[in-house]
Amino acid sequence: MRELISKTFHRLKVNSVISDRVGPDLKPSLNKLPREQHGISRQHISNAALRVMSQLHDHGHQAFLVGGGVRDLLLGGHPKDFDVATDATPEQIKALFRNSRIIGRRFKIVHVRFGRETIEVTTFRGSHDTVESSQKEVHRKNQQSARTSEGMLLRDNVYGTLEEDAVRRDFTINALYYTSEDYAVYDYTNGLQDLSDRVIRIIGDPETRYREDPVRMLRAVRFAAKLDFDIADDTAEPIYRLASSLRDIPAARMFEEVLKLFMAGYAVETYQLMREFGLFQPLFPETEHHLNTDSDSSLINNALHNTDLRIQADKPVTPAFIFAALLWPAVSHRVQQLKYEGVGEIAAVHQAAQEVIYRQQQFTAIPKRFGIPMREIWELQFRLPYRGGHRAAQLMEGRRFRAAYDFLLLREQSGEQTDGLGQWWTDYQVADEQQREVMCQSVPGHKKRRRRRSTRRNQQHRDVH
Ligand code: ATP
Ligand code: MG
Numbered sequence: 001m002r003e004l005i006s007k008t009f010h011r012l013k014v015n016s017v018i019s020d021r022v023g024p025d026l027k028p029s030l031n032k033l034p035r036e037q038h039g040i041s042r043q044h045i046s047n048a049a050l051r052v053m054s055q056l057h058d059h060g061h062q063a064f065l066v067g068g069g070v071r072d073l074l075l076g077g078h079p080k081d082f083d084v085a086t087d088a089t090p091e092q093i094k095a096l097f098r099n100s101r102i103i104g105r106r107f108k109i110v111h112v113r114f115g116r117e118t119i120e121v122t123t124f125r126g127s128h129d130t131v132e133s134s135q136k137e138v139h140r141k142n143q144q145s146a147r148t149s150e151g152m153l154l155r156d157n158v159y160g161t162l163e164e165d166a167v168r169r170d171f172t173i174n175a176l177y178y179t180s181e182d183y184a185v186y187d188y189t190n191g192l193q194d195l196s197d198r199v200i201r202i203i204g205d206p207e208t209r210y211r212e213d214p215v216r217m218l219r220a221v222r223f224a225a226k227l228d229f230d231i232a233d234d235t236a237e238p239i240y241r242l243a244s245s246l247r248d249i250p251a252a253r254m255f256e257e258v259l260k261l262f263m264a265g266y267a268v269e270t271y272q273l274m275r276e277f278g279l280f281q282p283l284f285p286e287t288e289h290h291l292n293t294d295s296d297s298s299l300i301n302n303a304l305h306n307t308d309l310r311i312q313a314d315k316p317v318t319p320a321f322i323f324a325a326l327l328w329p330a331v332s333h334r335v336q337q338l339k340y341e342g343v344g345e346i347a348a349v350h351q352a353a354q355e356v357i358y359r360q361q362q363f364t365a366i367p368k369r370f371g372i373p374m375r376e377i378w379e380l381q382f383r384l385p386y387r388g389g390h391r392a393a394q395l396m397e398g399r400r401f402r403a404a405y406d407f408l409l410l411r412e413q414s415g416e417q418t419d420g421l422g423q424w425w426t427d428y429q430v431a432d433e434q435q436r437e438v439m440c441q442s443v444p445g446h447k448k449r450r451r452r453r454s455t456r457r458n459q460q461h462r463d464v465h
Helices: 002-011 047-058 068-074 090-096 134-140 162-168 191-197 206-212 215-227 233-248 251-262 267-276 285-293 298-312 319-340 345-360 368-383 391-397 401-413 421-430 433-441 446-464
Strands: 031-033 063-066 083-086 100-103 109-114 117-123 176-178 185-187
Touching: 047 063, 047 083, 047 090, 047 109, 047 117, 063 068, 068 176, 068 191, 090 100, 090 109, 090 117, 176 191, 185 191, 206 215, 206 233, 215 233, 215 251, 215 267, 251 267, 251 319, 267 298, 285 319, 285 345, 298 319, 298 401, 319 345, 319 368, 319 401, 345 368, 368 401, 391 401, 391 421, 391 433, 401 421, 421 433
Parallel strands: 083 117
Antiparallel strands: 031 185, 063 083, 063 176, 100 109, 109 117, 176 185
16 A cells, blocks of 8 residues: 555646645635546456545535545555445435445444445434534434444534535545536645645544544554654544543444454554554553563463465454454463462463453454454463373364464563474474374483373272282
8 A cells, every 4th residue: 555655656647736734623615636637447346436536426416436436546445345425314225225224323324235245325314513504404303312322423413515425524635525426626624735745634623533532543643653644743643642541432432443443454553553642542551551560471472473475465353353462462461460379370370361351352342253362372382282192183173273373482482481382383384294103202301201191090000800
């Protein structure tokens, strides 16, 4: 993405008539870039998105592509999905598309499906404190009152006009609109200039916008990392101060955000920025505590680096592995503590995993489908050393072996002492039957125990007869 930006940005000619910066007074003025002045081509837009727009146009509605789709098209990249904004209400949208459904608790969104692609269609959003407009009056009766389960302000749920929708969006570069009606780009917030300057700038008063929805702070660092943009000074300034307000966000939404932060291919940079801005602490307080006291950050850095490489290589990544790494400092510390208190190793691992997961779930949910494999990865770290006799073969057949082995290598790579265990398992996997047997017989501590036991058994056998 970053290379694409630098290669293709020259194609974007920013209109010389630049509107004033949208400040706290939220008075947007339109800068419209006609089709010959921007590099967006219909060919790069999915058919599904084009069909949604034209269907809405045909029924007398406005319809625009907006958000990441337009931003990434202008940067010359390939958007991963397309969002459409319209003046049609959710019910009107639903009536126009057979394969659609209304979703959302925070505000109603319509998902329109075309085969495997889903286009997210949202009604223009307004706010209580912007200037009244006649169009908004029409929509006002459709106003929603649900909110706070997602930690957002009520005023996000009022329908509005295109201009109002623009200033309700998070960053100027995410508030650019494109429509297949006239093929122009509509810019109310100076987003084109910021795109050209490679700047993440929040729309409106930064502190107010972060208080309305603290997740915007995470989004700022996510986009800065992904696009390699700078965060504007006034956009960056309140973050450190307000970072702890992320605690108000429900754990389920936070989990989704963590996936976006760490599974988009730019996890290393994102993590670094999160720590600089104090945004990691409210999400993973126990990990942050251990990183500041008794562990270093290399295991997490290495895990995130590997994740980025896997994503670049189109290999699958699982949240279970990422969470296993993020919470490992807390788990391994707690296991040591419990063992010191006299708890047996296996019991200690179970207890530590349970406690750490329980505490973490106050901050980010961990759905069972990831929590269970995460625990298995941890537990196997303590079982992989016991590999004598038939155990190695049994361990290797286990469904979680591969992930646990990768995790072991990660620990070694990050400087943990494991007495060459990772190398042993690497060798074991490529060895033939005979070599494997020799390896298993020579595992320290293994033979002796077996001999003693068999001697005793033989003894009993003899005694009976
Ligand atoms: P990505 O490439 O990650 O999909 P995106 O910008 O499309 O980036 P989405 O989460 O898909 O991000 O959101 C689509 C658009 O909705 C954003 O570009 C932005 O305009 C708006 N938006 C999303 N979340 C917020 C928020 N918390 N506050 C204000 N506007 C938001
Ligand atoms: Mg998007």
